[in-house]
Amino acid sequence: MTLTDLKGIGPKTEKLFNKLGIFTVRDLLYYFPHTYLCYKKPLSIGNLTEGETEAVTGMLEKDAVVVNLHGLRMTSAYIRDISGKMRLTWFNAPFLRNTLKAGSAFVFFGKVGDYKGQKTLNQPKIFSVDEYAKKIDTLEPVYGQSKGLSNAVILKAIRQAMEVSKPEADFIPEVIRYNRELLSMNDAIRHVHFPENMEDYKKARERLAYNELFLFSMALVKKKQNTAEQKSDFIIKRDERIDSFIKALPFTLTEGQASAVEDIRSDLSGGFTMNRLLQGDVGSGKTIVSFIAALETAFNGHQAAIMAPTEILAAQHYEKLKKIVSDNAYDLKIALVTGSLKVSEKKAIYKEIENHEADIIIGTHALFQENVIYDDLALVVTDEQHRFGVNQRKTLGEKGKHPHTLVMSATPIPRTLAMLLYADMKVSLIKGLPSNRLPIKNAVVNESYRNKAYKFIYDEIKKGRQAYIICPMVEDNDMLDLENVTDYTAKIRKLFPAGVKIEKLHGKMKPKEKDDIMDRFLHKEIDILVSTTVVEVGVDVPNSTVMMVENAERFGLAQLHQLRGRVGRSEHQSFCIFVDSSNSDKSKERLQILANSNDGFHIAEEDLRLRGPGDIFGIRQSGALDFSIADIYQDKELLKKASEDAMYVLRSDSELKETDNQALKDRLNRYLEESYVL
Numbered sequence: 001m002t003l004t005d006l007k008g009i010g011p012k013t014e015k016l017f018n019k020l021g022i023f024t025v026r027d028l029l030y031y032f033p034h035t036y037l038c039y040k041k042p043l044s045i046g047n048l049t050e051g052e053t054e055a056v057t058g059m060l061e062k063d064a065v066v067v068n069l070h071g072l073r074m075t076s077a078y079i080r081d082i083s084g085k086m087r088l089t090w091f092n093a094p095f096l097r098n099t100l101k102a103g104s105a106f107v108f109f110g111k112v113g114d115y116k117g118q119k120t121l122n123q124p125k126i127f128s129v130d131e132y133a134k135k136i137d138t139l140e141p142v143y144g145q146s147k148g149l150s151n152a153v154i155l156k157a158i159r160q161a162m163e164v165s166k167p168e169a170d171f172i173p174e175v176i177r178y179n180r181e182l183l184s185m186n187d188a189i190r191h192v193h194f195p196e197n198m199e200d201y202k203k204a205r206e207r208l209a210y211n212e213l214f215l216f217s218m219a220l221v222k223k224k225q226n227t228a229e230q231k232s233d234f235i236i237k238r239d240e241r242i243d244s245f246i247k248a249l250p251f252t253l254t255e256g257q258a259s260a261v262e263d264i265r266s267d268l269s270g271g272f273t274m275n276r277l278l279q280g281d282v283g284s285g286k287t288i289v290s291f292i293a294a295l296e297t298a299f300n301g302h303q304a305a306i307m308a309p310t311e312i313l314a315a316q317h318y319e320k321l322k323k324i325v326s327d328n329a330y331d332l333k334i335a336l337v338t339g340s341l342k343v344s345e346k347k348a349i350y351k352e353i354e355n356h357e358a359d360i361i362i363g364t365h366a367l368f369q370e371n372v373i374y375d376d377l378a379l380v381v382t383d384e385q386h387r388f389g390v391n392q393r394k395t396l397g398e399k400g401k402h403p404h405t406l407v408m409s410a411t412p413i414p415r416t417l418a419m420l421l422y423a424d425m426k427v428s429l430i431k432g433l434p435s436n437r438l439p440i441k442n443a444v445v446n447e448s449y450r451n452k453a454y455k456f457i458y459d460e461i462k463k464g465r466q467a468y469i470i471c472p473m474v475e476d477n478d479m480l481d482l483e484n485v486t487d488y489t490a491k492i493r494k495l496f497p498a499g500v501k502i503e504k505l506h507g508k509m510k511p512k513e514k515d516d517i518m519d520r521f522l523h524k525e526i527d528i529l530v531s532t533t534v535v536e537v538g539v540d541v542p543n544s545t546v547m548m549v550e551n552a553e554r555f556g557l558a559q560l561h562q563l564r565g566r567v568g569r570s571e572h573q574s575f576c577i578f579v580d581s582s583n584s585d586k587s588k589e590r591l592q593i594l595a596n597s598n599d600g601f602h603i604a605e606e607d608l609r610l611r612g613p614g615d616i617f618g619i620r621q622s623g624a625l626d627f628s629i630a631d632i633y634q635d636k637e638l639l640k641k642a643s644e645d646a647m648y649v650l651r652s653d654s655e656l657k658e659t660d661n662q663a664l665k666d667r668l669n670r671y672l673e674e675s676y677v678l
């Protein structure tokens, strides 16, 4: 059965589904909503809260009117109850005139706004009073949509898919499902799409999160089983050039950096395979530590690879290391491997790697694609390790002999989780930031502060500094009232004096364009960079001192903390301005946590405490560990269970030879193949 066998889907619509990554009827089942509309009890006008999505019952004062406004046709109407009066507007829906007649009553559902001091609903949904009464307390799924494919069409397709699909074989063993009171996969799928109430949704989400955590734990347990301390094939002797290099740095290493360097050098030369985690908050200076390890490896005649989660970050590391090598006249060759290289470039670089012309290879996970063959890979560094999927050494083991590994992470993770994750690793911790740093000054403001913020940014630019402005979206989206990089850039170009150079950056740009923009920003040819969160991890432009985040309410605190880490990277005082567009007290309180603390671990814990694990629409904390549903903070307890269960399953049957649960075997194998290597 194919998509076009479903009612309402022709070849054209099928293409639109394909764009969302949906190719089969089964894909539809696994296309989960990213949020839900919750139909709350209607309130009186006086009790509506600006910024919230709410329902109001009201009687129309007069017939709705249609006017022309900037070429658009706007329908407007007024409703009144004893607590007040409010305005309702719709664009391009003149036909509503026929429904919205004086004296009739409806329930209107939408986001409460403000128009010249009066409450408004813009584009509210309209229900008859009876119709709405039936919907109260139900949840309506909202799916990620693409142009031309509405939520209603997706919903209808999923409803049909559910009717025609055969039950799924459940890969979680029944005894576990029973013990942990988990829904079956079939129920979870049904309830995640069509929950009758909050409880349904929570149970469904729990099951889906458990899936991810269980597979993740299985992979971890397997990995641990394979990594008893091993004699190393690579003895990396201490090289004097490293000592001179450290002495000649423009700064002295912090205590944490120096002891991390010592830990690593002693591991590398010690005869056993290194397996070390380097943890340190954003800006603590992890990069230089990894460069030292890579250089020492290369001086010993072996190859080292450094893997970064984004092309931007990989390119940045590459440029930095290349400069180090040329400044010091080291006889080493640095190579950059990313997914977006041209075929001919790739070929040339792969050849350099295979014949060992390249000594240190930097890249994204493209570094470990099948046709990259290393001559003598002795060290693998993974930067921002939590950005990658679970790690397993299988693929890599085949590439090199057993290279030393160093993983670096700024994500503060709860201790229990750290013990699970890193049980087989030694940890070096960089506490604190370099001593030349001043604490970042933070402000949580609302939109009315914008002009002041721009003036402030302009003053910083006049002092020779640079600024980032972060927007959540790339371009305008009718569904979401959020700032976008494209329009924002155009807008502020008009506001700032002509000499101020403003450019945009986002993930949809071509890699070459991105590199070019980052390069120009680094070399101060751009004053203000308007960007999506593509700069969230790792990017290092120490001269920038202002980070302004639009729609800050949309981001997780851990993510905002990472973003903030892009400033405060030099001796200059830095500033962070979080613009909260929500007008909600709760959001203000949440963002205030950031303003009051610079400690990533504290921030993550406070955020969790404030939102509570039950906050289902909560923003995901971070992209940590690449889960799509589970969240390492919110689902701490579930992870603990999943990892106990994984150990239980694998303890007596590590290769799953004795189980007849074929679904589990298939799923785990697929998982191990798809997750990135380390």
Ligand code: ADP
Binding pocket: 251, 252, 253, 254, 257, 280, 281, 282, 283, 284, 285, 286, 287, 288, 410, 434, 435, 436, 538, 540, 542, 565, 569
């Ligand atoms: P992160 O730990 O977030 O990866 P980076 O390695 O990018 O941090 O370092 C942040 C900035 O601090 C860089 O510009 C780097 O050159 C600088 N830096 C690193 N170590 C020191 C130090 N000991 N003293 C002063 N600046 C340092």
Ligand code: MG
Binding pocket: 286, 287, 383, 538
């Ligand atoms: Mg970094």
